[in-house]
Amino acid sequence: MAAEQDRDLKELLQKFVRVRLVQMGGVDLNIFQFDPLLSWALFFMNGDKTIYGRFGTAHQLAKRSQKDSNKNHTITGMKVALKGALAVHEQYVADQATMSKRLANKTGPKPLWRYVDKTPQAKKYKRMGRMRGDKGSCVHCHEVQRAAIDSYFMKKKELPDRMLWMYPHPEVVGVTLDRDRSARVTAVAPDSAAAHAGVKAGDDVVSFAGQPLLSVADFVWVLEITPDEGGKLPITVSRGGKNVDLELELAPLWRREGDFGWRYRVAGYAAWLWGGVSLADHKDGVLVANRSPGWFKKTNRDGWRELKRGDVIFEVDGKTGWTRSLYLAYLMREKKPGSVVKLKVKRKGRTTRVTFRVPAKRPEVLGH
Amino acid sequence: MRKWTVASALLLSCAALLLAGEDIKLREFLKDQKYENGWIYEDIDAGYAEAKKTGKPLLVCFCCVP
Numbered sequence: 001m002a003a004e005q006d007r008d009l010k011e012l013l014q015k016f017v018r019v020r021l022v023q024m025g026g027v028d029l030n031i032f033q034f035d036p037l038l039s040w041a042l043f044f045m046n047g048d049k050t051i052y053g054r055f056g057t058a059h060q061l062a063k064r065s066q067k068d069s070n071k072n073h074t075i076t077g078m079k080v081a082l083k084g085a086l087a088v089h090e091q092y093v094a095d096q097a098t099m100s101k102r103l104a105n106k107t108g109p110k111p112l113w114r115y116v117d118k119t120p121q122a123k124k125y126k127r128m129g130r131m132r133g134d135k136g137s138c139v140h141c142h143e144v145q146r147a148a149i150d151s152y153f154m155k156k157k158e159l160p161d162r163m164l165w166m167y168p169h170p171e172v173v174g175v176t177l178d179r180d181r182s183a184r185v186t187a188v189a190p191d192s193a194a195a196h197a198g199v200k201a202g203d204d205v206v207s208f209a210g211q212p213l214l215s216v217a218d219f220v221w222v223l224e225i226t227p228d229e230g231g232k233l234p235i236t237v238s239r240g241g242k243n244v245d246l247e248l249e250l251a252p253l254w255r256r257e258g259d260f261g262w263r264y265r266v267a268g269y270a271a272w273l274w275g276g277v278s279l280a281d282h283k284d285g286v287l288v289a290n291r292s293p294g295w296f297k298k299t300n301r302d303g304w305r306e307l308k309r310g311d312v313i314f315e316v317d318g319k320t321g322w323t324r325s326l327y328l329a330y331l332m333r334e335k336k337p338g339s340v341v342k343l344k345v346k347r348k349g350r351t352t353r354v355t356f357r358v359p360a361k362r363p364e365v366l367g368h
Numbered sequence: 369m370r371k372w373t374v375a376s377a378l379l380l381s382c383a384a385l386l387l388a389g390e391d392i393k394l395r396e397f398l399k400d401q402k403y404e405n406g407w408i409y410e411d412i413d414a415g416y417a418e419a420k421k422t423g424k425p426l427l428v429c430f431c432c433v434p
Binding site (some may be wrong): 052 | 406
């Protein structure tokens with residue numbers, strides 16, 4: 001482990017009571033909410049369950065595997081977060097009343113189910129339970145998302161945007177943050193929400209929606225708990241040694257600026273709906289970048305047979321001009337088992353109509 | 369009455385041993401010895417209690433095992 005080679009890190013870690021949890025069965029989701037794509041994540045807390053902050057952010061550049069998502073974790077960034085957590089702890093101990101208010105929203109709204117192993121999906125498949133020493137019974141972090149999505153279907157509830165475009169990256173509001181710092185802005189996209197708010201490259205975000213920030217994950221967390229309808233978020237940046245108060249305004253449907261098609265936990269649904277093809281956004285629509293091997297093919301043989309590598313899908317059920325995330329969200333929300341999907345694709349320069357049926361059975365794939 | 373008390377105590381002890389066994393099985397399965405020193409393993413309540421007792425902040429690591 002890095003701490004064995006890094007004395008500073010080891011000393012910092014020793015200032016904490018350290019707990020390691022290796023699977024999600026029985027974990028209280030009222031408290032521990034984090035991006036389920038991560039293969040590891042940290043919480044900094046008080047013993048009274050008040051959360052000081054988080055560390056660990058999955059990133060859409062990490063498209064290939066969970067291991068890639070760890071590239072967003074740096075030891076430098078982790079040390080910054082650990083030091084920040086110690087400072088917040090001191091403040092909390094010194095003035096609990098004030099800090100309790102600032103930290104209250106570090107704990108998220110209650111999810112539909114407090115424990116992943118109590119979701120309807122978990123009950124159905126009976127593969128989720130306390131780890132008993134066999135690999136099959138381990139509830140992985142990423143299965144929290146899958147279980148929640150499946151459970152929405154089973155409860156016949158419409159999936160809200162926050163269940164799909166979850167844990168939005170800072171880029172969604174127009175900022176790029178330095179992963180080695182708590183929240184230093186390295187770039188601001190022109191005409192973005194951040195640019196309109198007056199955020200500038202070189203700013204250090206010291207407070208977002210009233211919350212102190214220990215890492216990029218804390219910035220992402222504020223976005224995660226912001227309603228799908230948007231709103232105004234106070235943001236304080238340190239610029240040239242002075243704090244500057246700004247306001248970030250998010251428009252309704254703001255989450256859809258992002259992309260969730262890279263989140264492989266929705267891959268089971270994508271395979272079921274599209275036929276096991278890997279899709280990428282394209283200037284003319286959505287590109288069939290690849291045809292996935294193995295079990296994906298079996299999930300929807302019709303789609304697998306009809307769509308070819310290199311196809312550009314530019315119309316789905318009469319809807320055009322969307323991204324892969326918007327199309328996938330539409331299909332996930334609207335298509336029931338046995339539904340027909342009608343596409344228009346460009347194949348070798350010609351427009352082709354493609355029709356296939358969504359399989360009669362929803363995917364039942366858990367785990368890897 | 370005393371018999372029932374003894375029987376209950378035995379039952380509780382057995383349950384505790386079984387639970388401990390689960391924990392050991394888990395560790396063996398994970399073959400993950402490097403985290404043992406100084407880390408509380410798979411017991412968040414023990415973490416809360418220790419943090420309250422020592423006044424230290426709590427660090428909770430969620431980490432999949434490869």
